[in-house]
Amino acid sequence: MNTTSIIAVIALFVIIGGGIYYNTMTPASEVMMEKGGAMMDEGEKMMEKGDDMVDEGEMMKKEGEAMMSVGSYEAYAPEKLAKATEGDVVLFFRASWCPTCRALDTDIRAHLKDIPAGVTILDVDYDTSTELKKKYGVTYQHTFVQVDAEGNQITKWSGSPTLASFLANIK
Numbered sequence: 094m095n096t097t098s099i100i101a102v103i104a105l106f107v108i109i110g111g112g113i114y115y116n117t118m119t120p121a122s123e124v125m126m127e128k129g130g131a132m133m134d135e136g137e138k139m140m141e142k143g144d145d146m147v148d149e150g151e152m153m154k155k156e157g158e159a160m161m162s163v164g165s166y167e168a169y170a171p172e173k174l175a176k177a178t179e180g181d182v183v184l185f186f187r188a189s190w191c192p193t194c195r196a197l198d199t200d201i202r203a204h205l206k207d208i209p210a211g212v213t214i215l216d217v218d219y220d221t222s223t224e225l226k227k228k229y230g231v232t233y234q235h236t237f238v239q240v241d242a243e244g245n246q247i248t249k250w251s252g253s254p255t256l257a258s259f260l261a262n263i264k
Contacts, residue, residue: 164208166201169215169222177242180211181263186226188219188234197235197254204256212263239263 167173169184176182187194201214208214217225219234229238229246237259239247253259 162210163206164210164212164214166205166208166214167216169217169225171244173213173215174240174244175242176213177240180213182213182215182240182242183259183263184215184217184225184229184238184240186217186219186222186231186234186236186238191219191234193252193254194219194235197256197259200254201256201259207256209260212260214259237262 164180174182185197187198189195198216201208219226219231225231228244229236229249231238231249233251236249236251237253238249239262241247248262248264250262253262
């Protein structure tokens with residue numbers, strides 16, 4: 094066989110292959126286009142009716158409920174003690190220079206979703222909160238004081254290295 098014959102055979106295969114490809118692919122493409130158009134028409138009808146549409150207010154309510162299903166870890170402020178009327182409030186006397194305080198702070202932040210609903214951990218700066226330290230008899234950092242809504246001490250402890258061990262001490 095010479096090169097002209099080889100080229101003619103290859104061209105014939107390309108033409109035949111292209112025809113087969115076109116015939117097998119075109120019907121599927123047309124079906125997909127028809128279904129896609131029908132789906133778009135259905136979507137437009139749903140939007141007109143408002144069917145299956147989520148109310149934005151309802152969605153925000155659900156997100157709020159999900160957020161309420163976990164506790165919180167936040168900076169201390171006297172008005173936050175009122176949260177103890179509906180849950181547990183614990184003051185965490187923490188110093189930025191204290192390695193065990195930093196370790197627990199890191200663990201709490203890594204497991205925020207694991208703080209039970211109704212538990213509020215208030216981060217108290219050990220170095221600047223002199224009056225609070227006097228009130229609760231706190232003499233060293235990494236001390237925890239559980240309080241009621243009026244700020245009265247319920248219990249006090251030290252040394253919880255993880256969020257799990259911290260939570261186990263709440264009364």
